[in-house]
Amino acid sequence: xxxxxxxxxxxxxxxxxxxxxxxxxxxxxxxxxxxxxxxxxxxxxxxxxxxxxxxxxxxxxxxxxxxxxxxxxxxxxxxxxxxxxxxxxxxxxxxxxxxxxxxxxxxxxxxxxxxxxxxxxxxxxxxxxxxxxxxxxxxxxxxxxxxxxxxxxxxxxxxxxxxxxxxxxxxxxxxxxxxxxxxxxxxxxxxxxxxxxxxxxxxxxxxxxxxxxxxxxxxxxxxxxxxxxxxxxxxxxxxxxxxxxxxxxxxxxxxxxxxxxxxxxxxxxxxxxxx
Amino acid sequence: xxxxxxxxxxxxxxxxxxxxxxxxxxxxxxxxxxxxxxxxxxxxxxxxxxxxxxxxxxxxxxxxxxxxxxxxxxxxxxxxxxxxxxxxxxxxxxxxxxxxxxxxxxxxxxxxxxxxxxxxxxxxxxxxxxxxxxxxxxxxxxxxxxxxxxxxxxxxxxxxxxxxxxxxxxxxxxxxxxxxxxxxxxxxxxxxxxxxxxxxxxxxxxxxxxxxxxxxxxxxxxxxxxxxxxxxxxxxxxxxxxxxxxxxxxxxxxxxxxxxxxxxxxxxxxxxxxxxxxxxxxxxxxxxxxxxxxxxxxxxxxxxxxxx
Numbered sequence: 348x349x350x351x352x353x354x355x356x357x358x359x360x361x362x363x364x365x366x367x368x369x370x371x372x373x374x375x376x377x378x379x380x381x382x383x384x385x386x387x388x389x390x391x392x393x394x395x396x397x398x399x400x401x402x403x404x405x406x407x408x409x410x411x412x413x414x415x416x417x418x419x420x421x422x423x424x425x426x427x428x429x430x431x432x433x434x435x436x437x438x439x440x441x442x443x444x445x446x447x448x449x450x451x452x453x454x455x456x457x458x459x460x461x462x463x464x465x466x467x468x469x470x471x472x473x474x475x476x477x478x479x480x481x482x483x484x485x486x487x488x489x490x491x492x493x494x495x496x497x498x499x500x501x502x503x504x505x506x507x508x509x510x511x512x513x514x515x516x517x518x519x520x521x522x523x524x525x526x527x528x529x530x531x532x533x534x535x536x537x538x539x540x541x542x543x544x545x546x547x548x549x550x551x552x553x554x555x556x557x558x559x560x561x562x563x564x565x566x567x568x569x570x571x572x573x574x575x576x577x578x579x580x581x582x583x584x585x586x587x588x589x590x591x592x593x594x595x596x597x598x599x600x601x602x603x604x605x606x607x608x609x610x611x612x613x614x615x616x617x618x619x620x621x622x
Numbered sequence: 623x624x625x626x627x628x629x630x631x632x633x634x635x636x637x638x639x640x641x642x643x644x645x646x647x648x649x650x651x652x653x654x655x656x657x658x659x660x661x662x663x664x665x666x667x668x669x670x671x672x673x674x675x676x677x678x679x680x681x682x683x684x685x686x687x688x689x690x691x692x693x694x695x696x697x698x699x700x701x702x703x704x705x706x707x708x709x710x711x712x713x714x715x716x717x718x719x720x721x722x723x724x725x726x727x728x729x730x731x732x733x734x735x736x737x738x739x740x741x742x743x744x745x746x747x748x749x750x751x752x753x754x755x756x757x758x759x760x761x762x763x764x765x766x767x768x769x770x771x772x773x774x775x776x777x778x779x780x781x782x783x784x785x786x787x788x789x790x791x792x793x794x795x796x797x798x799x800x801x802x803x804x805x806x807x808x809x810x811x812x813x814x815x816x817x818x819x820x821x822x823x824x825x826x827x828x829x830x831x832x833x834x835x836x837x838x839x840x841x842x843x844x845x846x847x848x849x850x851x852x853x854x855x856x857x858x859x860x861x862x863x864x865x866x867x868x869x870x871x872x873x874x875x876x877x878x879x880x881x882x883x884x885x886x887x888x889x890x891x892x893x894x895x896x897x898x899x900x901x902x903x904x905x906x907x908x909x910x911x912x913x914x915x916x917x918x919x920x921x922x923x924x925x926x927x928x929x930x
Contacts, residue, residue: 353723357708436707439700440724441723442692
């Protein structure tokens, strides 16, 4: 446990030192405040509209951003230390590979969680203070759910980043893989699912299709945030989820499971990596 | 208990054999110099001792236990060749990071910075360090937690002559305190006086191991004795018994005797019985000579093997 924290605190202090934490927090705060007040500008409205609308816009933005930030933060965690020559030194110390990996996960995970808390938390406070007649209970509940699920989504992609960082032989190929993973889950996956839906013309088992959404953490994340509001405007493949017979708690569990499984796979890959 | 016990260890990667049936032990408080060309198996042997590689055959025990045992690693220090650190951390932060992982104290980390002569640069980032400074930091890192076994891979690379000398003095001190040391080096001059035994590796095989005296005898390389200020040189040239040795005049009043290492004491005794030289110099086969001899022998054996 102690050893895990020893690695985590170094990652955490790195995150403070190279201003990652500051930059992500600022980015989140600016985006959240911007979306809350200007998000409805396209439909001709200026100013704060409603909490559900704000959360829905924020969630669709975070679907793109969180995976990208998590992958950027962690894609070189293993291969970068290997190339830098510090990994081998570390492995001659009384510390196991599992402890190294978990330590990095805790450190990076805390950076992401803190950035979400500071960035989106500030936006929530701003809304609570500045918007007249806002329902505080709903605000806290909605933002709490949004921030927690965003953090979990980030963690799932951190774990995926460790997996490809353990598999890659060079930092540059890890960066390429990270980009590929981002494209796959954030852009390609839904398109493939839609294509499957359209071209199969109902031959593809309609019961099975909604379950496929669970294979993508970003889809689970969006479901979690949409499920919070009755009759929220589910678009695209997400409308499939109306047929998905699972309660919200299961979706949360799936998101956690994603992070856990990816971390296990990363550990397996890291163990096989030559010293 | 031996600090390191390697028995019948072979290491293969696919078709390539990196180590052939290596037998090697290191006693407590012993300094072993390990020499060989690039690819001879020095670093591989170190990685086996560190538990970073698992032998295909044979057994490695370190401080009486399996090498990847955390207790063993706490009592082992390693300086890798071309040691690298986190560029964004300062020297002090680096050392404290590794001290925490090894369970060593902050005070020791700071003390070591002083000991390796980095106190003045302790709070500068490592990326501003010269190669020699990084090497010193690497040494400090290896000394964290008072190791019983120290593995130094090319420790003098990047060090100036004075720092190199300081390193050797440190190794002497550690040896007196009972620490066992394995020292890999390409730089042979100067090492001789600080090692108990030398191991010469070639092509993944242990070509020779022993004290320098033993290796000299085994190799049968000539030693030379030069004596000057002799009063009866002509008589000496006639009378010195010259079994396995030769004699020739040198300058106006000197001679040079060339013979095997084992015969040099007898020659000296005869010389001093018959004359009173004003100066005597003895040139023994150096570590370089032995290294050349054994690696060439290994090369010839390899060629013969390939022909057969």
